[in-house]
Amino acid sequence: xxxxxxxxxxxxxxxxxxxxxxxxxxxxxxxxxxxxxxxxxxxxxxxxxxxxxxxxxxxxxxxxxxxxxxxxxxxxxxxxxxxxxxxxxxxxxxxxxxxxxxxxxxxxxxxxxxxxxxxxxxxxxxxxxxxxxxxxxxxxxxxxxxxxxxxxxxxxxxxxxxxxxxxxxxxxxxxxxxxxxxxxxxxxxxxxxxxxxxxxxxxxxxxxxxxxxxxxxx
Numbered sequence: 001x002x003x004x005x006x007x008x009x010x011x012x013x014x015x016x017x018x019x020x021x022x023x024x025x026x027x028x029x030x031x032x033x034x035x036x037x038x039x040x041x042x043x044x045x046x047x048x049x050x051x052x053x054x055x056x057x058x059x060x061x062x063x064x065x066x067x068x069x070x071x072x073x074x075x076x077x078x079x080x081x082x083x084x085x086x087x088x089x090x091x092x093x094x095x096x097x098x099x100x101x102x103x104x105x106x107x108x109x110x111x112x113x114x115x116x117x118x119x120x121x122x123x124x125x126x127x128x129x130x131x132x133x134x135x136x137x138x139x140x141x142x143x144x145x146x147x148x149x150x151x152x153x154x155x156x157x158x159x160x161x162x163x164x165x166x167x168x169x170x171x172x173x174x175x176x177x178x179x180x181x182x183x184x185x186x187x188x189x190x191x192x193x194x195x196x197x198x199x200x201x202x203x204x205x206x207x208x209x210x211x212x213x214x215x216x217x218x
Contacts, residue, residue, distance in 0.1 A: 010055035038066035084108035
């Protein structure tokens with residue numbers, strides 16, 4: 001007999017939470033805790049160390065993305081923790097944050113309105129608990145069509161330099177702020193312009209274009 005999957009469930013609507021508990025237990029999951037807020041989710045997960053966390057994205061106390069942020073934080077503490085988040089709407093940035101946590105495995109992002117078949121939902125939970133990734137097709141489409149971050153290719157240090165350039169600082173001032181030489185700043189600026197595909201030109205100020213790219217990022 002396969003081992004029982006131990007679950008911490010987080011859902012602030014009492015009737016839905018109780019319904020999910022009954023459903024999971026009917027399919028041989030062990031619900032070790034069922035909670036109604038993001039802080040309670042963090043506490044229960046740390047206390048019970050479940051195999052799987054199932055949480056709504058919008059949770060008290062903030063009522064926005066508290067459930068998601070709690071899940072991402074818990075995966076940072078336990079990279080192997082399996083997490084499935086349930087959402088009312090497609091939120092590409094939320095899905096991206098979850099998929100970027102840990103190694104991108106053992107995660108699921110499902111839309112509540114599209115969970116039509118109980119057996120399919122249970123199968124998706126088992127897939128995530130077993131190490132797979134499950135993302136609703138609508139979420140995948142939204143992720144594929146989201147604007148690309150033009151700064152994604154920059155290193156953390158290059159982003160710091162560009163932020164200071166955007167403040168109007170000279171290379172000398174940037175070097176002093178970051179405790180590096182002006183030559184190092186010049187090299188960083190050159191790399192930034194190269195990565196942002198801003199070749200030398202007689203009629204444009206590439207630093208200004210780089211700053212505009214920084215300010216217009218998604």
